[in-house]
Amino acid sequence: MQNAKDSFYMALRTRLTTINPERTILVRGTLRPGILVEEAEAPFSQLPNDVFVLRWLGLGVDMDLSATMAAAECEILYQTCGTQSFGGLDRGRALSKMDEELVAMLTPFYTPKLNYAATPPAAMLTQVFWDEPGMSPVATQRDRLSRSAKTMVYSYQEQGE
């Protein structure tokens, strides 16, 4: 499933650079697109604002098929306090913008599966695909608005995986 998880993340990351190239984050001295995989970073005491964070949750496997299908649930968390220039009064708009970016990142609902353990990444034979996101209600904590979206990411296990 790791190749599928990597492919899903990289697809969203690549799409985000087109949808909103200004959404970036400085991680370990490197400016990157504003989307992270939680399990691939140092533990957060507090999730960063204005960035999408992917958190992998449940995993299901259907082996009653000619190729095993794996389904991993991905939660995408994001939050914002708005901008300083507006004193945070635009936090609702900022969250709406992230909502729109998330929906755009998830469309279309598939991407080629690549093996990112290889250099350069090696194209595999199947595609990773996913469902429409289920969006949670907005959570408000003081001046911070946050939301999460969950989607099931599916892939077929290929030989050697």
Add this chain to the structure above:
Amino acid sequence: MAANWFSAPAPVTRRVRGYFAPVNRGTQMPVLFDPSEQGRFDLEVPPAPWISLGWIQGFTRKPGSKSAPVLTGVPAAPLSQVRETLQAQVSMQFLSWTKLTMALATGSQHMNVLAAATGAVAAADGAQATTAVIPQAGSTASSFVLAPADAVKFAAGSIVALDVDYTGQTGFVGAPISGAYVRQALTDVDYIRRVTFNVGLVCQANSSGLILAEPLPGGAPATGTKLQAVTGFMDREGGSFFQEWSALFVMEGSQGERIFFHYPRLQTMASSEEAMIPLDGKRQGSQARVLLMGQFMAMPVTDPLDGEHVVCYRSFLPALNALV
């Protein structure tokens, strides 16, 4: 050595896409889909004359063909089988309300409600319409050149219908798609424009003419055609006309494989019906989406390849590198 193939399980698909094309009712000529030449078409841009209806849901195929054994001997035992009846039905729910989806989901003529003339007497099909105007030379499928006095009758955002006057014709009427079958002469000069599928949305209007958001299905205005404003659409429970279309349904699998269901001739077999689908089923909210229900009877065609009578072609294009 790395494998260059994979074993593909059953296709996984999210929804079904539907495409329809008009059957030439006069010549009874359906539109054919060729999977060898058209199988990899861009689902957003179907090959002409197929018209995309977008996503549909609740797509259900119900084969009704029956076969029976030919019995022989004592006690009787099957010797062979014969096909007694050839029949199939298709049903679906359309996720949009358009001229075409409404027409497909009704069991009779689908009518344009023409803008009423000032002071016209009320009528269930729409009152006597405003006088139709004649497109001038230079008009195209997506723009009309009009006299200034005619152009002011239309505004951006309005719907227009273009077709010829009714002058006593009988038989199938409406171009390029037959909208009705006239059994006996009528008196309404606007009747063909009431049933025509040649409608479009005006996106710009000025003193010299109109520009449409999309080209008309019938192409550039033909000689004798006239333009009228449309305020809405209507169908009736009852009537004797059956819509007939060629249909193509596509299921695209998660690995790029495609399943096609091609019905050369589908006739509407049920009257208009709607389904209410809650937008948020989990929370039992009161908002509901109104879907058009379509139910069709598949009519047979003779396959010129071998002379067999068939009602549907199912094609499967496997995913790249998938074992077959």
